[in-house]
Amino acid sequence: QDDPIPSVKFPNGTEVPALGLGTWAMGEDAGHAKMEIESLMAGINLGMTLIDTAEMYGDGGAEEIVGQAIRGRRDEVFLVSKVYPWNASLKGTVEACEHSLERLGTDRIDLYLLHWRGNHPLAETVAAFEMLKASGKIGAWGVSNFDTDDMEELLRVPDGANVAANQVLYNLSRRGIEYDLLPWCQSRGIPIMAYSPIEQGHILHHPELIHIAKAYQATPAQLALAFLLERDGVIAIPKTSNAERVAENRDCVSLEITDEDWQALDAAFPPPAMKKSLEML
Numbered sequence: 001q002d003d004p005i006p007s008v009k010f011p012n013g014t015e016v017p018a019l020g021l022g023t024w025a026m027g028e029d030a031g032h033a034k035m036e037i038e039s040l041m042a043g044i045n046l047g048m049t050l051i052d053t054a055e056m057y058g059d060g061g062a063e064e065i066v067g068q069a070i071r072g073r074r075d076e077v078f079l080v081s082k083v084y085p086w087n088a089s090l091k092g093t094v095e096a097c098e099h100s101l102e103r104l105g106t107d108r109i110d111l112y113l114l115h116w117r118g119n120h121p122l123a124e125t126v127a128a129f130e131m132l133k134a135s136g137k138i139g140a141w142g143v144s145n146f147d148t149d150d151m152e153e154l155l156r157v158p159d160g161a162n163v164a165a166n167q168v169l170y171n172l173s174r175r176g177i178e179y180d181l182l183p184w185c186q187s188r189g190i191p192i193m194a195y196s197p198i199e200q201g202h203i204l205h206h207p208e209l210i211h212i213a214k215a216y217q218a219t220p221a222q223l224a225l226a227f228l229l230e231r232d233g234v235i236a237i238p239k240t241s242n243a244e245r246v247a248e249n250r251d252c253v254s255l256e257i258t259d260e261d262w263q264a265l266d267a268a269f270p271p272p273a274m275k276k277s278l279e280m281l
């Protein structure tokens with residue numbers, strides 16, 4: 001029996017698994033579609049029922065892949081998608097959302113994010129998000145790639161305090177948010193969605209990560225994900241188009257790391273000692 005995936009609660013009370021599925025680079029090559037759909041279905045079957053996508057990925061192709069993976073089981077999943085900053089005007093946000101809904105083959109996105117900050121005033125984007133929420137097309141809205149000062153600015157905009165999540169780059173090799181953004185969000189009950197949780201595969205060759213993982217008969221990816229799940233209010237969204245790797249990533253929840261080994265990981269991947277601007281990919 002698989003250990004349960006811990007859950008994270010959004011401000012509106014909705015609970016989601018702290019381990020979800022990313023989709024960047026899906027839907028770019030028709031020859032990979034079957035594998036991508038199968039990997040997402042495998043993840044849903046294993047309880048990784050939060051799926052992160054965006055109108056950007058595969059130019060809409062990733063949303064279509066997600067739509068196929070969730071066909072007939074929409075209510076089992078929590079769908080997250082994102083609007084491009086240049087579409088995030090009052091009218092543009094609503095239109096972009098409607099196009100995403102069509103590609104996803106559903107009438108509701110559970111969490112809709114501004115992908116990163118652009119030129120449209122935050123107040124306008126938030127007003128559009130609130131309209132979408134009122135019409136039931138989205139369940140909640142949030143942001144992505146917002147640093148602490150951006151979050152503070154957002155809270156000063158009408159209805160800005162309704163922000164439900166901030167999706168940012170966060171993994172062992174990118175711990176900057178632990179200095180201020182992570183505690184800022186935690187203290188307000190705003191979940192952080194950790195994107196590129198295994199640094200797109202680049203940290204998996206780190207000798208210390210490999211060494212510590214080995215002691216638990218675990219893989220470096222599992223240890224890197226376990227590190228994120230250890231933190232309150234953090235949702236990790238690893239992407240893989242390989243069903244076996246989905247199962248591998250899922251099993252990170254069974255790891256029980258000793259304090260001594262967490263300290264060894266801190267030595268190999270030091271936490272921030274001062275404020276560093278938010279990095280993004």
Ligand code: NDP
Pocket residue numbers: 021022023024025052053115144145167168194195196197198199200201204221222237238239240241242245248249281
């Ligand atoms: P990840 O850190 O999730 O790494 C994905 C890469 O790692 C893929 O190449 C995948 O290859 C490989 N991989 C996955 N699992 C394993 C494993 N167990 N062992 C070895 N290799 C593995 O990077 P992403 O950048 O994709 O981030 C995750 C998700 O976050 C994205 O897919 C997207 O949904 C979101 N995101 C959001 C951003 C934003 O601005 N809001 C920016 C970047 C990402 P393979 O598929 O071949 O298995």
